[in-house]
Structure formats: structure tokens, C-alpha cells
Amino acid sequence: MNTQCAMQSNQNGDTLCFEFHGSWTIHANSCSTADITKQFPPHIKNICFKTQQLNDWDSRLLVELSNIMEHAASQSIAVDLHELPAGVRKLIRLTQKKTGMPPRKKYSETGLFEEIGKQSIGVYQQTVEMLAFTGDILLSYVRLFTKRARFLKKDLIYFLYDCGPQALPIVSLISFLVGFTLAFIGAVQLQMFGADIYVANLVGLTMTREMGPMMAAIIMAGRTGAAFAAQLGTMQVNEEIDALQTMGLNPLDFLILPRMTALIIMMPFLAIYADFIGILGGFFIGSFSLDISPILYYDQTVSAIHLNHFLVGIIKSIVFGYIVAFCGCIKGMHCGRSAGAVGQATTSAVVSSIVLIVISDAAFTFFFNLIGV
16 A cells, blocks of 8 residues: 655754654655755754654655765764654664674884884783683693583583594595605605615604604694684674673683693594504505515614604694694684684684694704703
């Protein structure tokens, strides 16, 4: 059913009032409203609305009001909304809210020393944040060992499965190719001296002490650390972490402990598994490309690798597991409340994990060589 609508404008001094009559709905006939820009006389400072004669309204009225308000804003004219229906005022306030992605950072020409200062302040703030989070984790583990931490055991079992058996396919592929590549590159050089057999030593020592733990950790940083950051970041966006605090649950105990504990436990097993798969990749090169007897290759590998080499890799893997879990959890817990912030937290978690893994591996290598291990 078509209905009628109309709008009149009346000027009272420096105030212009718009009066709405009839039913302002999408089913109404075209209202007899002139061009909005022509209804604004000069020297107007205020706009008001009268709706006593308004029967019904929907988005049709909001469109007209928006046109009036946009033109008033362009002329720096104040708009009074108090006499509009409550529902109309609420919808207008919603449309005026700034939503969506955060504004892009504008490039600003800053001096070298100013940029260095900003970066230094950022590094300091991140360091303080990481130290505070480390202290919170230690307190959480104290509560765990004193049986005061509250979390779901099935969560711990799930993360153990996710960080362990679920990661075996990708760890197998990467470790095999790393061992394969090490043996191939080493063989090219060792053949020049007729020392092909020492390919077994090269692959065995490199995989157990360095590449096995490091490659497993980097794989888990991209696979599991990123997942931790995305999961916790999404919980921040959905205010699930706030809900846990409202229910009296400590988010660090309930969310962080199962994830971190599971990854720390499983990383040594993944590192040992990566060691054997990498050695197997070198075995294929030695047996089929260098014509080394499989038994001779096996004996050479066993004689080159000792228990202390595996222990070095296991110690590194435990630290790497902590680093990956730490970076993923801290970036997720300190994530902003938008989709873009979740993506930034995930990226930052992976980058931070890999950087810290490489730095800690270099420190371990220097220390173990220093003490002769």
C-alpha cells in the first residue's frame, strides 16, 4: 500500500527546522522534497527536526536525514537530534561510529636518530613485556606443581597429540630432505679427497647436534607456534579470555599451561625422530649414489655418534620448544581485538620464534664447544 510523506523547512533566526509529515517508508510515494542544498538559506548555524506529525518510518527517513546531516557537516552547521524518535537517534549514532580496519600508518619523514630512538623504545617495551610474561609463566608452573592450577586434562592430551603424532608427516619430509641434501653436498666435496665414507660422519653429527633439533623447531614454529598465536588471538577478539577471568579462571593456567607443556614434552621426541630420518636420508645417498656398503655406512655412523651428541640435541630441543610455545602464546595473549591484529600476532610469533631459535642455537654451539662437549 502506498502512503504519502512530506517535509517542510521553517527558519527561525539562525536555526532551520525540518518538519516531517506522514509515513516515511520505502513504500511511500516520492516525497515532495526539493533539493536539500537549496533548502539551506545563508547564515544558518543550527539545524533541528520536528517529528510530531510523523506516522511511520524506516530506512527511507534515515536516508533523508543522512543527506541533511552531510550537507550540514560540509557547512559546519550544528545539528540537534533530540526531537527525533529514540530509534532513529540510535541508528544514526551507529552509522556515525568508526568501524572496520584500523587506519594505515602514514609515512612520516623522520630523522635517523629519531627512528633509532623509536625502535629502541619498542625493543625496551617488548623486553619488559616478555620478562613479565616469563614471570607469570613461572608462577603458573608453581601453581601446577602445587596442584592449584586449573585446566582441562583433555586439553593437554589433545595438544600432546597435535604437537607430536600430527606433526610427524611434515617433520619426516623436511628432515629426510635435509639429510639427503647434506649428504649430497658433502659427498661432492669429500669425493675430491677420496673420503666418501666420511659422509656418514658429516650427516650423523650435523643432524644430531644441529639440524635435527633446529629444523624440528622451525617446523613447529610455523605449524604450532602460529596456531597458538591465532587461537589465543581469536579468543581475545571474541572476548573469551575476558569471560574466563569473569568465571574466576586464570587464563595462563587454563590456556597457556596445556599448550606450553605439551610442546616442551614433545619437542625432544620430534628432534630425535628428525635425527633418525635425516640420517636415513644421508644413508640413501651414501648407499645408492656413492656406492658405500649399507653395513659400512651404518658402522661409520654408529662410531661417529655418541650419546653426548644426542644429549646436546635434546637440550637444545627442550629450549626450542619453550621458545616456540612462549612466542606463540605471548603474541596471542597480547593480540589486539581485530582480524588484522590476529594476522599480525601470528606473523610476529613465527618471526620471533625463528629469530630466537637461531640466536639460542648459536649460543648453545659456542657454549658446548667452549666446555668441550
